[in-house]
Each structure stands twice: as C-alpha cells, then as structure tokens.
Amino acid sequence: MKTAAFAELNGREKTAKVRKARKVPGWLKGFFVPIIILAVWQYAGSAELISATVLPTPLAILLSFYELAVSGELAANMQISIARAAGGFLLGGGLGLLFGILVGFSKKTESYLDPSLQMLRTVPHLAVTPLFILWFGFDELSKVLLIALGAFFPIYINTFLGIRGVDAKLFDVARVLEFSWRHQITRLILPAALPSILLGVRLSLGIAWLGLVVAELMGSSAGVGYMIMDARQFSQTEKVFVGIIIFAVVGKLTDSFVRLLERKLLKWRSSFQGTN
C-alpha cells in the first residue's frame, strides 16, 4: 500500500516536472513558425531548388543587409523615410486629433464639419496620389501631404467617438462635484476617450506607413522605397528583400511602441486579455 502510494506520488511529481520543462515562455512561441520557414527556405536556396534572382536565401539577404548597413546607405535612406512618415503622421494625426476634439465637444461644429469630412473620407486616399503629384510635384510636399491625408481620419473618427462615448452618468458626478471646465476636460473627457484615441493613433500609424511606401515607390530619389525600386532595376532581389523587411520591422516597432504606451496609460483598465 505504502509503496504503491509512494510510487504514485513519485509519478505525479515526475509528470508535473515534465510539464514544467515543456512549458514554453509566451514570447518564444511566436518564433516557432518563422524559424521553420527560414530553415526550409535556406535549404531550398542552398540546394539550388530556386533561382537566387527570384528568391535569394536568408543568408544572402542578411549579407546584403550587412553591406548596406556598413556603407551607411541603409541609415541614410531610413532617416529620410522615417522623417517623411513622421512628418506626415504628425501633421495628419495632429489635425485629426484637433478636429476630433472640436467636433466631439460641440454639436454645432459637428453639424458644420462632420458631413464634409465624412464625404472626404470615402475617397480612398491612395486614389488621389496622381492629383497630389499634379498639384505639388514629385518633391517632399506631395509625399508628406499624402501620408497626412491617410493619417488624419482614423485619429479624427476615434477621437470623436471616444469623446461622445463618455458615460453620461459620470457627467452627473462632475456636476455634483462642481468640476470646472478645465477639470471636466482633463479629469473626465480626455481620460475616458483615451483608449479610443490611442486606437486611432495605432491605425493612423499603420496608414501613414502604407502611404509612405506608396509615395516612395511612385517616384523618389531617396528613402527605403527608392532603395527598393533602384535595386529592382538591377535585379538585386536581396536588396529588395532588405527594404521590405525594414518596412515591416519599423512598422511593427512603432506599433509596439503605441501598445506599450497603451499599457502604461491604460493600466486602470481591467478588460478581457484573451485565453491561453
């Protein structure tokens, strides 16, 4: 009896240990699929199953990345691209925030401005690219404005909705506590609208990035998009890949940054975080 119980206990401990050993940390799980893909890819390239001009191997791309980084070409192009995207995002997003607040606060400004803005919104912003080129030429202005146009709407709409979504019951509290105008905005309306505004920021950043790619591919003499187009002319496929990966990584990093901001600013929220 005793030994059987002991054996059972021992067995349980073992399975518990095995389970513990098998438990992979969450952040590692995301690497699983990419690593397998990379391995298969590298093998297919090394075994010359695929031509290098169609699909260069991961190592070749890495090497090209290294060369671009050392020569300073990459940094110079990235600097220009990021400046464009940031400029466009700040202009468009800033105006979106401003208009969202103005329209959100007042029914009057809403009835004057919102219908026109909603009409503009239905125009796909990439479709106006030719027009922007006609008006502003191929230089920086047209690119920044194109990015700004795309970045405007998500922040505008989400700010507006966030402000209008503030719980009316909390306004009663603000009246009972005799909040001043300033405090009504800083202690009630803006914090309540913040989750929505940050969502707008994330969406706008995504669109700004997309606008940048389009603007640079259309025609430019510097920037990551230019680097891609230039490499394509000389069939330097690995350089094209480097450009694409840079776009992806920087896009992901900015998104992660806003999510970090969300976690910091919205730590009071206790919403559903997903199951395992």
Add this chain to the structure above:
Amino acid sequence: MTVSIHVNEKAFGRAVVLDDIHFDIQKGEFLTIIGPSGCGKSTLLKIAAGLDTEYSGSVEINGREVTRPGISQGFIFQEHRLFPWLTVEQNIAADLNLRDPNVKKTVQELIDIVRLTGNEKAYPAELSGGMSQRVAIARALLREPEVLLLDEPFGALDAFTRKHLQDVLIDIWQKKKITMILVTHDIDESIYLGTQLAILRANPGRLQKWLPIELLFPRNRTDTSFQYLRQKVLEEFEKTEHSVYAEGAGI
C-alpha cells in the same frame, strides 16, 4: 440649519410622479425615506440635490435656494460612479490637487474613516462593490457638504457588507454631524439609521407617514422597541396600495 423641501408637483410628461410633498429637517438629523419601487424616491432626492430642476416648488438649504447641483449637497448614487482611471486617493481628491499637503492629509483621514487604509493606490476595477461605495462616500465627505443625500447606497451589496457600511455611515454622521437624507427600500435599514423616517406611497408619490425614531445609538435590531417600530412601518406599508414590495423586510 434646516433643509426644507417643498414639491407641489413633479411630472414626467403627463405622469405625475410626486404630489404635495413638504417637509423640513433640522441640522444633524438623519432622515430615511422608504417607499415602494417607482414611487419617486430617486426623483425626490435628485430634486433635493439640484440635479432635477423641472418641478414646481422649492428646495432650500440653510435658507439658500438650491437651483443646481453642487458640493454643499453631497450626492451618493446607487452605483459608486468612480472614475475608473483614477486611483482611490485620486478619486476622492477628484478635481482637488493631491500635491497640496492639506488636501493630501484630509484625503488620508477620510480613507481611514471609511476604513480603506492600504488601498490608496488601487484602481476601482480592483475594488469590491462595498469598497467602491466607501470611496464614493469619502469623495463626497471631502467637500464638507451641509447635507449628504444617498440614493439606496447599499442596495446592491450583500447583507454582511451592508451592515458594516451602515455602521460606517453612523460613525461618520456622529463624528461629522452632517445632515443625512438616505433613500432605501429596506425597512430594517430605515429604522437602524434614521432619526426621522418618511414613508412614501406610490401613484402619485405622496407622504404617507412621518415617523420620528427615538431609539438610542448603537441600535440593536433584535430589541423589542426596534421590532415594534418595524411592525408599525409594515402596517403603514400595507395601507399603501402597492404594499407587496418591501425587500429585506422578511415578508
């Protein structure tokens, strides 16, 4: 100081909700208002707070007419209505500056009074219903109201927490000598807390009975005098048309 409430008529559209309700209470009284659901208790309290001004009549606190909500008429809603993005101490301070040492000190005192010491930095999402309601009470008390109006503040809580908060409230009332008006649908609660008890009837809401309660504090629910009063309130309830609704009365 007196609180004097005169409501000739209050209607929503065609429906008359309150009809001819007049009473005065003295400084330091604890008035409890009880009545069937829908008889207009919340409406009456909102009028007293200045949150509802569309009625015929007048409300005066200390001889000053109440025309809009304000900090001298503290209001505790049925749900706590805390700001979810502010911590306990920030919620209590609300629009006041916690960096001001005077504010900080009073906030801390109030946190101790409502027995929440140690939870200063918690967010409302991390609090139980009873704790949140205590924060709301502290928030109103910080403004040193002349009168505190409470609309079924403990209605959503379990019996245990409710009893605890009732004792907290009596404690505050005795320490701060604030005039209290508390709406409830719990007969025991109305007798346990009140020095005056108003029974309302429905359709339209009218004053059915005004009952002074002269039991000494601390009160004991099992005393014969408590039970006798309870019986009396129940009888009044039965005289009103919709007498069935009396949650917590044990019938």
